[in-house]
Amino acid sequence: MPNASSPSEIYVDADACPVKQEIYKVAERHGLVVHVVSNGGVTIPRDPRIKLVIVGADPDAADDWIAARAGAGDIVVTSDIPLASRCVKAGAAVLGANGRAFTEDSIGMALATRNLMTDLRSAGEVTGGPRPFSPRDRSAFLSALHEAVVRLKRTRR
Numbered sequence: 576m577p578n579a580s581s582p583s584e585i586y587v588d589a590d591a592c593p594v595k596q597e598i599y600k601v602a603e604r605h606g607l608v609v610h611v612v613s614n615g616g617v618t619i620p621r622d623p624r625i626k627l628v629i630v631g632a633d634p635d636a637a638d639d640w641i642a643a644r645a646g647a648g649d650i651v652v653t654s655d656i657p658l659a660s661r662c663v664k665a666g667a668a669v670l671g672a673n674g675r676a677f678t679e680d681s682i683g684m685a686l687a688t689r690n691l692m693t694d695l696r697s698a699g700e701v702t703g704g705p706r707p708f709s710p711r712d713r714s715a716f717l718s719a720l721h722e723a724v725v726r727l728k729r730t731r732r
Contacts, residue, residue, distance in 0.1 A: 584640045586667075588653035594672050595706050597717045598652060599625060605724050608643075612637045643689040648731060650723055668723045672708065674715030675722070 585602055589595060589611045599620055602609045611619050612628045614637060619627045630636035638658040645651045648665035659669045659677040669677040677717055 580658050583648045584645070585609045585650045585652065586645050586662075587611045588637055588641060588651070588655055588658060589617050590637065591654065592652060592672055594652065594713060594720075595619075597713065598720065601720050601724060605728075607724070610641075612640050613616070646674070648719070650727070652720070659689045668727060670716065670723060672716055673712040674717075674719035676719060692731060 585598060585607055587595060587598055587609060590613050592598075595611065595617075598609060601607075602621070602624060607624065609625045610628050611617060611625060613631060614632055615629055617627065619625045628640060630640050633639075638655060638661070639651070640655075641651060642658060642661040642665065645662045645665055645667040649662075649667045651659070651660070651662040651667045651669045652672065653669065654671050654673075656677075659671070662669045663677055663679055668705065691701070
């Protein structure tokens with residue numbers, strides 16, 4: 576169990592998460608509990624602090640499970656903008672897989688952009704999708720996660 580000066584939990588929206596190994600490394604270094612939340616098909620290391628949570632097939636089941644539990648002092652890793660918004664509102668630190676932090680200041684614009692792109696796609700516009708995940712994204716995520724853990728440790732003292 577984490578001590579009072581460390582974040583309580585890391586919640587991972589795992590089905591499409593390309594940085595699970597990085598999360599496991601940082602969690603091990605800081606002695607954090609990780610909940611890997613998925614609809615299935617995800618394997619995790621044999622570590623008592625890493626817990627696999629299999630949710631139902633409903634597309635929002637993982638999001639709902641995470642949003643119901645994440646709060647102040649926790650870290651959520653997701654690329655799902657609506658889930659990020661729910662977790663930011665609950666007080667969690669939220670990171671995208673590319674290291675981008677979702678904050679109270681940035682989540683409104685992220686939601687608006689997501690909604691605009693959804694509307695354009697539904698109107699038949701070809702938007703191209705996200706750019707490929709790169710080694711630079713992986714490095715940025717690792718740095719951002721480490722910084723988030725350190726920042727939360729400082730604020731919980």
